Amino acid sequence: MTTAPAGPLDGAARTRPDGWLATPLTTDRAAAERQAHVILARHHDNEPGPVYCLTARYRTAVFALGSPPRRVLKRHADEAAYQGEVLAYELLAGECVLPDLHRVCDTSRTLLVDYLDQAVTLTSTDAFDELIRAVAAIHTVAARWHPAVIEAMARWRAGAAVDAPPPEWINDADGWHRLLQLVREAHGPDHVPLGHLDLKPEHVRRRGDGHLALIDAETLRPDITGLADLITLAYIASDEPHLSPRWVRHAYLHHVNELGAQWNDHTLRRALTAFAGATGLRSLHGAHE
Structure with missing residues (x-):
């Protein structure tokens, strides 16, 4: 008996083994928020607070900024994923198919984009x-x-x-x-x-x-x-x-x-x-x- 595909691209997608990422991010939301405050102070001045962690995963962390939220801070652990997302914003500029991009920082591998709640x-x-x-x-x-x-x-x-x-x-x-x-x-x-x-x-x-x-x-x-x-x-x-x-x-x-x-x-x-x-x-x- 064959099992149903695990997802839309099952077979074409290659799952990476555990431990492939040398420097994973913390998955603790409180710790992730503390790190986000440091990143904002060093690399993204004048952004609204407070900071609320939406997701904290070993590859990426996403934070809502402001009350009500106005911006999203997205942080990458993987350099290739960060560069890929920055490239996507560059290649799709003017198409109105992504949130508006406000700032990127290569040092912290972060992007600041509009918060879309609808x-x-x-x-x-x-x-x-x-x-x-x-x-x-x-x-x-x-x-x-x-x-x-x-x-x-x-x-x-x-x-x-x-x-x-x-x-x-x-x-x-x-x-x-x-x-x-x-x-x-x-x-x-x-x-x-x-x-x-x-x-x-x-x-x-x-x-x-x-x-x-x-x-x-x-x-x-x-x-x-x-x-x-x-x-x-x-x-x-x-x-x-x-x-x-x-x-x-x-x-x-x-x-x-x-x-x-x-x-x-x-x-x-x-x-x-x-x-x-x-x-x-x-x-x-x-x-x-």
Whole structure:
């Protein structure tokens, strides 16, 4: 008897062993708050108090600042995760899909962003469609980058990736190259395949300007394609009886093409299947059906 997938990307995601992080953060909230006060005093002057710890994990700690909260301080233990989140804010600037970024500090590996307390309920078709639109905007952002950003991200272009060796975590090199060929045909050779958002209902919020935003961007990568996020959207939709994976795929197809891509349903389904084969993904959660 086979067991159900542990999550939307079960099989494609690689779990790190315990102890991989050399200098983990404290998981004691009171201790984390004391450390946050020191960081704010040294690196982020003039921020509102008090400080309240929202989460204290060995990789990250998140704090609400002010009463009522106005800012969020996010601290990373892992340098790569910190750099990845800073890069996400740089690459998605102007898209209104993240909270506004106010300050970063490389020394303390911290970011200061707007506190967004307005949750978005994804039980309605309209709200879920809005989320799909935001994800499609992230996947196509390379087409709207400033030339300087395009030049800086040149090494990750789909046109170059097709002929490059696959990442070490790929199971099937041929399947990976088939996937990248389909991505290149749909988006063009200069496309950078951003993807792997940490999509969860609790991470979807409403900005002050009314736009839907995602409050966690540290997992975004320029080498995994947006197919991972489409699969995750289908997984999330499976909890709602009036939403189907097929509807999710068609809504994504509409939005991503409206934003400049040239997918059709046949090639998108082929790409989903290729992604599963190349990465070892256990289930597409009906996204290809």
